[in-house]
Amino acid sequence: xxxxxxxxxxxxxxxxxxxxxxxxxxxxxxxxxxxxxxxxxxxxxxxxxxxxxxxxxxxxxxxxxxxxxxxxxxxxxxxxxxxxxxxxxxxxxxxxxxxxxxxxxxxxxxxxxxxxxxxxxxxxxxxxxxxxxxxxxxxxxxxxxxxxxxxxxxxxxxxxxxxxxxxxxxxxxxxxxxxxxxxxxxxxxxxxxxxxxxxxxxxxxxxxxxxxxxxxxxxxxxxxxxxxxxxxxxxxxxxxxxxxxxxxxxxxxxxxxxxx
Numbered sequence: 074x075x076x077x078x079x080x081x082x083x084x085x086x087x088x089x090x091x092x093x094x095x096x097x098x099x100x101x102x103x104x105x106x107x108x109x110x111x112x113x114x115x116x117x118x119x120x121x122x123x124x125x126x127x128x129x130x131x132x133x134x135x136x137x138x139x140x141x142x143x144x145x146x147x148x149x150x151x152x153x154x155x156x157x158x159x160x161x162x163x164x165x166x167x168x169x170x171x172x173x174x175x176x177x178x179x180x181x182x183x184x185x186x187x188x189x190x191x192x193x194x195x196x197x198x199x200x201x202x203x204x205x206x207x208x209x210x211x212x213x214x215x216x217x218x219x220x221x222x223x224x225x226x227x228x229x230x231x232x233x234x235x236x237x238x239x240x241x242x243x244x245x246x247x248x249x250x251x252x253x254x255x256x257x258x259x260x261x262x263x264x265x266x267x268x269x270x271x272x273x274x275x276x277x278x279x280x281x282x283x284x285x286x287x288x289x290x291x292x293x294x295x296x297x298x299x300x301x302x303x304x305x306x307x308x309x310x311x312x313x314x315x316x317x318x319x320x321x322x323x324x325x326x327x328x329x330x331x332x333x
Contacts, residue, residue, distance in 0.1 A: 075108030080115055080122075087123040087272040087332065088265060089116060089170075093187075098136035099129045101183040103154060105139075106161040106215075109187070113164035123272035123332050125172045126264045127165075127191055131257070134176040134200070135184030140209070151214075158183070158215035166190040166220075167286065169279035171271040175264035176200045177257055181239065186215040189224060192282070194250065195264040196242045197257035202250055203239035223289075225249045275312035275330040280304075 074080070077095040082088070091112055093099045116122050129135050146154060165172070165187070174180070174188040176196040185202050188194050196202070204217045212218060213234065222230035225248050233240070245251040255263045271278065280303040288296035307313055311333040319328035 075111060077105050078108035078112050080112050082122055084121060086269045087121060088268045089122040089125045091125055091127045093129045093135055098133050100137065100139040101135055102139040102142060103157060106157050110161035110164045113168050116168045122170055124170050124268035126175050126268050127172060127187065128175045128261055131177055133178035134180040135187055136179045137182030137184050155214050162186055162190040162216045169282060171278065173264045173268050175261045177260055182206055183215050186213060186217045189216060189220040193252045195253045195255065195260055196245060196251040197260040198242050198254055199257050200242045201239050202245050204234050205237040205239060207234060208237040275316055276310040276332055277307040277312060280307045
């Protein structure tokens with residue numbers, strides 16, 4: 074359990090909540106990045122967690138990196154410090170369960186990159202997203218130049234990154250940066266409800282996520298081989314036995330999966 078990043082798990086719904094809580098605006102210091110990485114590892118090892126909501130609280134998701142640390146950075150030490158940022162986002166992106174970022178308020182710079190590392194992004198109507206690093210004379214360093222164009226397309230990503238402009242929730246939805254926009258007071262509950270739907274699914278969800286995430290970076294022939302391997306592995310789960318037998322006896326959509 075970190076000082077600024079915590080994980081709570083409901084044993085009934087199997088939904089975990091990764092909470093970023095560093096007042097006042099959840100600025101992402103080196104410590105916070107490391108705690109996100111550690112919490113992602115904890116999620117990956119916890120078989121009771123089947124879906125996760127990533128949340129910064131009712132007022133702000135994460136306003137960006139802790140700029141007060143920047144004067145200590147140099148090109149040399151950023152090879153190490155930058156690795157901490159990317160490693161944290163890589164671990165979050167690769168947790169073997171569905172993840173939903175529930176975004177209230179600002180998700181800027183590193184905060185936007187945290188949201189990009191999630192599978193889905195649900196935004197409040199008051200949410201504001203962007204990669205404004207260029208306004209500081211630097212570029213995104215926790216995956217923004219890579220995950221953003223993969224999500225919304227190269228041209229739109231270049232526009233946001235080159236200009237540093239911020240987008241409100243309605244534009245974010247229009248360009249595909251977020252998946253759903255809801256009232257600020259409901260964004261967490263809506264994200265949690267959807268996470269509960271994913272959590273009720275079989276263990277095969279982890280194999281599907283790996284096939285999609287890793288396969289999207291491979292040539293098609295290699296990606297299809299990965300899919301075949303994940304397809305075969307899914308048949309070795311207890312859930313596959315339950316799901317197949319349930320279909321035969323009761324038809325589709327009736328299986329009660331165990332997550333094993």
